[in-house]
Amino acid sequence: MDIKLMKRLSEADGVSSQEDGIAKIMxxxxxxxxxxxxxxxxxxVIAYKSISKNPxxxxxxxxxxxxxxxxxxxxxxxxxxxxxGIDDRTLVNQQVLIRTKKGLITGVIGSRPPHIMKPEERKTTIDYQSLFIDVGASNEKEALKMGIEVGDTVTFSTEFKELGKKMMTGKALDNRLGCYVLLQLAKELPKNVILIGTSQEEVSTFGKGAKIASYKLDPRTFIAVDTAVAGDHPELKPHDxxxxxxxGPCIVLVEAGARGNVAEKKLVKxxxxxxxxxxxxxxxxVIDGGATDAASVHNMKGGIPCIGICIPTRYIHSTVGVASSEDVELDIKLLKKVITSL
Ligand SMILES: [Zn+2]
Incomplete structure (x- = not known):
């Protein structure tokens, strides 16, 4: 696996609706x-060698x-x-980067220290509305001078690292792993196969960008390349x-308790x-909560066969996702064959 490229993708900024940082790399x-x-x-970001009808x-x-x-x-x-979808508990005391017109500004998410917490307060979750970012400014004027403005996006300042022999950890593995897979498929892309780095998946029940792009492209089949919640750690039961x-990769049969995509049987086979x-x-x-871009594409234009093919990832939607490079390689191997066969 090209760890250098994966690190670049994971550390790139691209909060939903402001994806320019990651889009530029793609x-x-x-x-x-x-x-x-x-x-x-x-x-x-729509990439292809050539397009004809129904790619x-x-x-x-x-x-x-x-x-x-x-x-x-x-x-x-x-x-x-x-x-x-952010769990407030993962926010406390994180280092962050604010993306301003003057560049990236470092900040830390501050909170009340345990010394002055009441005993009952220590047992409760801290609500994100009681948290704030400390950028080291003495007053509002100084913060504004640093370039910070209302509407600036903020990412977590997590360094991507290899973990053990075959694993990796970093922020935004959901879904920079998927972006990495597309870039590997791009090396030998057949005609009439389109790769899209989609925007705004995380901010709607079902992805926004994928729907908009697919409406125009009118695909014969759509595959969402994404990540899946892995349940192999001590605090999850096997059935969770x-x-x-x-x-290996996860083939998603049903998303969001069947409110999202239900993969077409012929396509699954x-x-x-x-x-x-x-x-x-x-x-x-089968996913009870959560969906992929397939959820927004399957019910367009008389119905488009869709499926999600996902890389299992631990601690998804946190700053310390963990995934295996073996699964990434297997995903690429499978999809290389899929794009020449479907
Ligand atoms: Zn995702």
């Missing part, structure tokens, strides 16, 4: 691999969960709102999330046959 890397690029009005489309969302500046107080402390690291032929182990998954 455009650059797709171009290096000889593909034509279009960036649509919604910020989707096969693979989408990986580029956006990540994060924060947005809501208010700067007279003492220079920054209040924020959350963008995407029965997919595991190192056991084709994917499973290809997996068998290419000797790629896969894990079948």
């Amino acid at each position: 455009v650059e890397e797709f171009k290096k691999r000889g593909l034509k690029i279009e960036v649509d009005n919604f910020g989707n 096969l489309v693979l989408g990986a969302h580029m956006d990540e969960i994060g924060l947005m500046v809501k208010h700067i107080d007279s003492k220079g402390f920054v209040r924020f709102m959350k963008i995407g 999330a029965p997919v595991y690291l190192g056991k 084709k994917i499973l046959d290809i997996a068998k032929k290419t000797k790629v182990p896969v894990q079948l998954e």
Whole structure:
């Protein structure tokens, strides 16, 4: 696995609706691999060798969960709102980066220290509305001078690292892993197959960008390349999330308790046959909560066969996701065959 590229993707900023940072890398890397690029009005990065009618489309969302500046107080402390599904408990005392017109500004999320907490307060979850970002400014004027403005996006300042022999940890593995997979497929892309780095997946029940791009492209089949909640750690029971690291990509049969995409049976069979032929182990998954971009595409234009093919990831939607490079390689191996067969 190209760890250097994966690190770059994981550390890039791209909070939903402000994906320019990651989009720039995707455009650059797709171009290096000889593909034509279009960036649509919604910020989707669309890459292909050639398009004719009804292409096969693979989408990986580029956006990540994060924060947005809501208010700067007279003492220079920054209040924020959350963008995407964030557990408030993961926010306390994190280092963050505010993306301003003058560049990235470091901040830390402050909170009341345990010394002055009441005993009952220590047992409760801290609400994000009682947290703030300390940017080291003495007052509002200084914070404004640093370039911070209402509406600036904030990402977590987590360094991507290798973990053990085959694993990795970092922020935004959901879904920079998917972006990484698209960039590997881009090297030998058949005609009439389109790769999309989609925008704003994390901020709607079902992805926004994928729907907009697919409406125009009119795919014959859409594959969401994403991540899945892995249940292989001591605090999850096997039935909570029965997919595991190192056991191959997850084939998503049903999303969001069937409110999202329900994969077309013929398409599932084709994917499973290809997996068998290419000797790629896969894990079948039905998701109760959560969905992929497939959820927004399947019910368009008379119905488009869709499926999610996802890389199992621990501690998803936190700053310390963990995934296995073996699963990434298996995902690429499977999808290479899929794009030449479907
Ligand atoms: Zn995702």
